[in-house]
Amino acid sequence: MEKERNYTLKIWRQPNAQSKGEFKTYEVKNISTGTSFLEMLDILNEELTLKGEDPVYFDHDCREGICGMCSLFINGRPHGPDEEVTVCQMHMRMFEDGSTITIEPWRARAFPVIKDLVVDRSAFDRIIQAGGFISVNTGVTTDANAILISKENADLAMDAAACIGCGACVAACKNASAMLFVSAKVSQLALLPQGQSERKRRALAMVEQMDKEGFGACTNTGACSAECPKGIDLSNIARLNREYFTASVS
Amino acid sequence: MSLDAKIPEGPLAEKWTRHKFNMKLVNPANKRKYDIIVVGTGLAGAAAAASFAELGYNVKNFCYQDSPRRAHSIAAQGGINAAKNYKNDGDSVFRLFYDTIKGGDYRSREANVYRLAEVSNNIIDQCVAQGVPFAREYGGLLDNRSFGGAQVSRTFYARGQTGQQLLLGAYSALSRQIAAGKVKLYPRTEMLDVVLIDGKARGIITRDLITGKIESHSAHAVVLATGGYGNVFFLSTNAMGSNGSAVWRAYKKGAFFANPSFTQIxxxxxxxxxxxxxxxxxxxxxxxxxxxxxxxxxxxxxxxxxxxxxxxxxxxxxxxxxxxxxxxxxxxxxxxxxxxxxxxxxxxxxxxxxxxxxxxxxxxxxxxxxxxxxxxxxxxxxxxxxxxxxxxxxxxxxxxxxxxxxIHYTMGGLWVDYNLQTTIPGLFAAGECNFSDHGANRLGASALMQGLADGYFIIPYTISNYLAGVPFEKVPADRPEFKEAEERVKERIGKLLSLKGKHTVDEFHKRLGKIMWDKCGMSRNEKGLTEAKKEIQELREQFWKEVKVLGANEELNQTLEKALRVADFMELGELMVDDALHRRESCGGHFREESQTEEGEAKRDDENFAYVAAWEYQGDDKPAKLHKEELIFENVKLTQRSYK
CATH class of the missing domain: 3.90.700.10 (Succinate dehydrogenase/fumarate reductase flavoprotein, catalytic domain)
Incomplete structure (x- = not known):
């Protein structure tokens, strides 16, 4: 049987990018353990609205852990205490009755706050635009099976391609580095025969854009991979370093 | 107005090829003189926007999420069908066509479905070329799995994340065109109306979700690729933001709405x-x-x-x-x-x-x-x-x-002809938001196929055919038609913000969802539907008196966004009920209790209902007008489905 619990929430409130934010404290009551974290915030927002107070703004969409839109920093960890899930798939049974939960936005220079817990992650889109693609127009006529790809490489490429672009890696990193995100895309395409002809240009262009966006440097602490909701492996960063180095010297 | 599906002449297998040859082209140097608006960045939207830009058109692409990569196509798990016959198990374009028509319980158009099966193979080729990491066998060849409703193994997949990988493929193609300057992207922007000039779609009105700014965008053609309306039911597998507002606004501007009650559970x-x-x-x-x-x-x-x-x-x-x-x-x-x-x-x-x-x-x-x-x-x-x-x-x-x-998917949507054009010239609909390919029931692994078929391989051809007849001159976005539409949007927003009622938007949405689920859900009957219609009308009336939307327009206001969407759902819900009420047969996902066999199975009525029900908006106080597009089956024999 489900139980009901009460919580104290310390939530970052910031009306817009220009203003200074602060923590505000809220109480939520009778939350059933089967309620998801975001549903708990929905309940808070319903109460705030009925009281005439501005609801808490946060990004979310699919609520299935795949779109990458939800982005909350909970009790000092991106996506909260559960392993390998996004906030939307974490449930309140993870939090003890009566506990205090601190909720912040992703904090990184390259992800400016828009309002409350909503941040601007368009830097990620611009990194992909710089080279995260294979230059092929619609209308290919080669049969798909004409390109043979070993299962091993296809699986490794898929492991890297599982990235949902949420930005937890950046939020987890003390330097706010985007290396795990960039390395996942560079790895996916470097592992596939289709990606070979643009391989060097891609690594250089994506890293250049990453630096331009103001992400920090990587010091290999591995926090990004440890907190990644999709378990993107740190070895991708090693591969990106190799790709970048090879491209730089040749 | 009579419905002309514009199905090309000739044998089924040759229709698309002939049509491609007969369609008009736009000379490469002239393509840059045309602007196209694409609303939505899911499989259909991103694929169409990227393909248009590759051809040379100027594209404006809109999505309500913070990035095109978030569109709900991303959540599809199982796979994508194609008639490759890599397994040598007797698959063919005709078999995929046949399974899809039968699976749809004979309520879709033969020519459209055949074309879908025909281009399915191109999709796999295209996606592999983009670097989509489909599952492979040890020999390096593509792997397949089987799926419900088919006796062959024709489903391509990327673990349990096929939708994600296909969408990221389309997103990468789109990103490349954004970098090339051929697509201008408008994230966190929602379409609130479509603008017609001389009876043709020439632009849209949008709201910037961060600043609240209401803007006009003009173009030579508008493509809606805005997904399904399953969130009418409040609880569904759709994303929280998935909504029916774009198609509903198009409907209210004259685009017919086809088979709105066909929803998949x-x-x-x-x-x-x-x-x-x-x-x-x-x-x-x-x-x-x-x-x-x-x-x-x-x-x-x-x-x-x-x-x-x-x-x-x-x-x-x-x-x-x-x-x-x-x-x-x-x-x-x-x-x-x-x-x-x-x-x-x-x-x-x-x-x-x-x-x-x-x-x-x-x-x-x-x-x-x-x-x-x-x-x-x-x-x-x-x-x-x-x-x-x-x-x-x-x-x-x-x-x-x-x-x-x-609730999972909506087969119903904007009525489109063979060219994916709605009844408004210059307004096209692609992917789940049109009605065209799944009849009364969609087979597994077919949604991804249809979204990408429409976006990559169909609409780039048919839109050129349309644009070839449109003058180059751009329409300025400050014409009175745009200003008037902007004013109406602002009025509507102002009204919602001024109500200051005592019930939240979610309360209304939940109540609407309950009515729809109980009375227009898995099983429907005359009595329940009649009650539902009245209850929705009452709820809508109460909504426009008592809803509470805080804050202002000129800021990020997620409650206002939701209120605008729910307001449209409350009108769309009623049309779904009307459609379910009029269709006194059971077919596919639509089960009318009055139409069942002695054993309690669904009973189709081909004599009276083998048509597409296309509804025309007549005004807020008038019932929608029903138009029928008769479905003619020349290549398949209609049979009652039996799974005993």
């Missing part, structure tokens, strides 16, 4: 846990390959299970009713989605449902684990079992899963 979702729930999570249909569906034979046992006095593993074999295996011995647990869903509802209505709410049935892997071993089951479904455990805190290796049907 997916049988294997995690059940509702209580009234705090915001959305439903789908568990892949593939689980029915090994899981056995059951409920207890008696209401008494069900009650004990609901109260937690008895554990499902302790229910002896003789007290279990494996009802799908009992009723449908030949298909068993693998009956199509609509049949599985309806039977789950029936046993729960009898009081034999389980879980705390009594609205759940068991999906039991005990026998499969005994037969194949836990390792084999884990290798097949490990990620799904893990997801289930994260959400429910129950271990499906040890206790049966609980599942219940949920």
């Amino acid at each position: 997916h049988p294997t979702c995690i059940p509702v846990h209580g009234d705090q729930q915001s959305k439903l999570t789908l568990m892949s249909e593939s689980l029915r390959n090994d899981g056995r569906v059951w409920v207890p034979k008696t209401v008494e046992t069900a009650e004990k299970l609901r109260k937690g006095e008895l554990k499902p593993v302790d229910v002896p074999e003789e007290d279990r009713d494996y009802y799908l295996e009992r009723i449908y011995p030949s298909f068993g647990n693998l009956v199509p989605r609509d049949v599985a869903s309806r039977n789950a509802k029936n046993v729960c209505d009898e009081g034999r449902g389980v879980g705390e709410t009594g609205l759940a049935v068991y999906l039991d892997f005990r026998d499969a684990i005994e037969r194949d071993g836990r390792d084999v089951i884990e290798a097949k479904y490990g990620n799904l079992f893990q997801m289930y455990e994260k959400i429910t805190a129950e271990n499906p290796y040890e206790t049966p899963m609980m599942i219940y049907p949920a």
